[in-house]
Amino acid sequence: MTKFTVNGNPVHYKMDPETPLLWALRDASNLTGTKFGCGAGLCGACTVHIDGVPTRSCQVSIGAIEGTLVTTIEGLSDDRSDPVQQAWIAEQVPQCGYCQSGMIMATVALLKTNPNPTDADIDAAITNLCRCATYPRIRKAIHRAAA
Numbered sequence: 001m002t003k004f005t006v007n008g009n010p011v012h013y014k015m016d017p018e019t020p021l022l023w024a025l026r027d028a029s030n031l032t033g034t035k036f037g038c039g040a041g042l043c044g045a046c047t048v049h050i051d052g053v054p055t056r057s058c059q060v061s062i063g064a065i066e067g068t069l070v071t072t073i074e075g076l077s078d079d080r081s082d083p084v085q086q087a088w089i090a091e092q093v094p095q096c097g098y099c100q101s102g103m104i105m106a107t108v109a110l111l112k113t114n115p116n117p118t119d120a121d122i123d124a125a126i127t128n129l130c131r132c133a134t135y136p137r138i139r140k141a142i143h144r145a146a147a
């Protein structure tokens with residue numbers, strides 16, 4: 001039994017401890033905002049926070065994170081009121097939208113450590129991939145959220 005907290009709720013997954021966090025979140029907790037893209041730690045679509053640190057959940061087994069605090073896109077707000085979500089809406093960032101929850105989670109983490117990032121800071125910190133190439137709108141939204 002693997003125990004940690006997801007969005008403030010204790011979870012006790014009766015799954016193989018080697019199960020990637022991504023699949024426990026999606027299949028056992030029905031938190032489908034966290035997306036599968038590459039499964040190899042490259043794209044960032046599966047980004048969540050573990051103890052506040054942005055983490056690619058496809059690369060972390062549930063057995064390795066006992067006692068941690070996991071936050072998913074669903075844990076940011078009940079009503080999209082998080083300032084980063086609001087900036088994403090205002091700048092109409094998504095095209096297909098698939099990668100955007102990971103982008104938002106990476107951005108929330110960036111703004112906690114760097115409240116007013118430059119474009120270079122953004123490019124260095126947000127290594128998530130967007131196949132629609134919405135990067136210019138992502139940068140605008142990050143600046144808006146930081147303002």
Ligand code: FES
Binds near residue numbers: 035039047
């Ligand atoms: Fe985890 Fe791509 S699905 S990094």
